[in-house]
Amino acid sequence: MSGSVAGDxxxxxxxxxxxxxxxxxxxxxxxxxxxSVLGAAWGIYITGSSLIGAAIKAPRITxxxxxxxxxxxxxxxxxxxxxxxLQTKLESVPKxxxxxxxxxxxxxxxxxxxxxxxxxxxxxxxxxxxxxxSCALSDAQNSxxxxxxxxxxxxxxxxxxxxxxxxxxMSAQASWPSKAG
Amino acid sequence: MSxxxxxxxxxxxxxxxxxxxALVFSCMGAAxxxxxxxVGVASMGVMRPELVMKSIVPVVMAGxxxxxxxxxxxxxxxxxxxxxxxxxxxxxxxxxxxGLACGLAGLSAGMAIGIVGDAGVRYGLLPxxxxxxxxxxxxxxxxxIGLLQVKxxxxxxxxxxxxxxxxxxxxxxxxxxxxxxxxxxxxLLEFNIFFSYCFRMNCVEPExx
Numbered sequence: 061m062s063g064s065v066a067g068d069x070x071x072x073x074x075x076x077x078x079x080x081x082x083x084x085x086x087x088x089x090x091x092x093x094x095x096s097v098l099g100a101a102w103g104i105y106i107t108g109s110s111l112i113g114a115a116i117k118a119p120r121i122t123x124x125x126x127x128x129x130x131x132x133x134x135x136x137x138x139x140x141x142x143x144x145x146l147q148t149k150l151e152s153v154p155k156x157x158x159x160x161x162x163x164x165x166x167x168x169x170x171x172x173x174x175x176x177x178x179x180x181x182x183x184x185x186x187x188x189x190x191x192x193x194s195c196a197l198s199d200a201q202n203s204x205x206x207x208x209x210x211x212x213x214x215x216x217x218x219x220x221x222x223x224x225x226x227x228x229x230m231s232a233q234a235s236w237p238s239k240a241g
Numbered sequence: 242m243s244x245x246x247x248x249x250x251x252x253x254x255x256x257x258x259x260x261x262x263a264l265v266f267s268c269m270g271a272a273x274x275x276x277x278x279x280v281g282v283a284s285m286g287v288m289r290p291e292l293v294m295k296s297i298v299p300v301v302m303a304g305x306x307x308x309x310x311x312x313x314x315x316x317x318x319x320x321x322x323x324x325x326x327x328x329x330x331x332x333x334x335x336x337x338x339x340g341l342a343c344g345l346a347g348l349s350a351g352m353a354i355g356i357v358g359d360a361g362v363r364y365g366l367l368p369x370x371x372x373x374x375x376x377x378x379x380x381x382x383x384x385x386i387g388l389l390q391v392k393x394x395x396x397x398x399x400x401x402x403x404x405x406x407x408x409x410x411x412x413x414x415x416x417x418x419x420x421x422x423x424x425x426x427x428x429l430l431e432f433n434i435f436f437s438y439c440f441r442m443n444c445v446e447p448e449x450x
Contacts, residue, residue: 172260216275226314
């Protein structure tokens with residue numbers, strides 16, 4: 061790597077320029093949905109195991125605390141929505157234009173958008189799951205606490221929305237070169 | 242490849258990755274802060290349910306970190322527009338460093354808020370330490386780190402590069418961004434002072450023995 065400048069044959073820039081933008085787009089879309097669902101599942105298993113355990117002694121908590129599971133599930137739905145939006149942004153370009161700067165940029169935009177949505181939903185699902193489990197346990201002790209801890213859970217689920225917002229704003233940058241160009 | 246290859250086509254990769262880093266790491270910090278403080282609040286709420294609504298402050302502070310990351314990510318991603326202004330490799334790296342500065346500062350601030358908030362709400366019941374002085378500490382930590390986070394990343398993403406034949410002249414962005422920055426700073430400081438005053442008024446008195 062020593063002595064390589066931007067004009068050399070062996071820099072990272074050359075490697076990146078020769079990777080098709082469709083590769084990046086496909087990986088972005090897969091990460092958007094796959095990692096979001098991973099986050100939702102992780103949150104649901106954390107909440108669900110606490111909920112079922114606490115419900116042995118306090119069966120009244122089960123129906124109310126299913127709302128924590130629904131908050132986790134919403135995170136997976138955000139991932140599905142954004143993955144569908146991203147895959148409608150894919151267009152076919154003529155073979156000469158695949159490595160044009162504009163289509164490279166479109167590929168990078170879809171990739172980054174997918175990463176943002178995927179990992180933001182992963183941490184959101186985890187957060188909501190942990191809080192949901194403590195919500196179930198404190199509800200079993202004292203039912204006036206349910207609504208108060210639910211407020212904290214709503215703050216947690218806002219993080220997934222941030223990811224979706226930025227992902228959609230960024231996917232608007234994914235403009236492929238037109239066929240005539 | 243010809244010798245005029247400059248690598249500028251790959252600059253958006255680093256730019257978009259900077260925006261991604263800003264949001265993802267800030268969200269990680271916000272999630273950690275929310276979850277850890279939330280567990281502390283729930284544990285404390287079993288003993289003292291009346292203090293739960295007052296103890297939500299660390300959770301709100303952690304959520305604000307996510308908003309900082311959102312702002313910086315949107316600023317970066319709308320700044321990557323090669324049609325409006327040519328986007329050199331320098332701009333890509335500047336945006337990457339800006340996003341990483343914002344995101345990693347947010348991650349560490351969120352972890353700090355989580356740990357301090359959790360300990361603060363659990364042990365704030367001691368008569369020696371007032372619950373609300375501890376929460377004020379959390380607000381201070383968050384404000385200071387959030388300030389540094391936003392300041393560094395705005396400065397980094399506002400650098401422009403002008404090519405004059407063989408000279409490269411670097412110019413920090415114009416008066417608009419600097420005014421935005423100073424106003425934001427001023428508001429954060431005012432908010433912090435107001436907040437700390439409010440909490441000082443609400444200190445919990447220890448039970449008479």
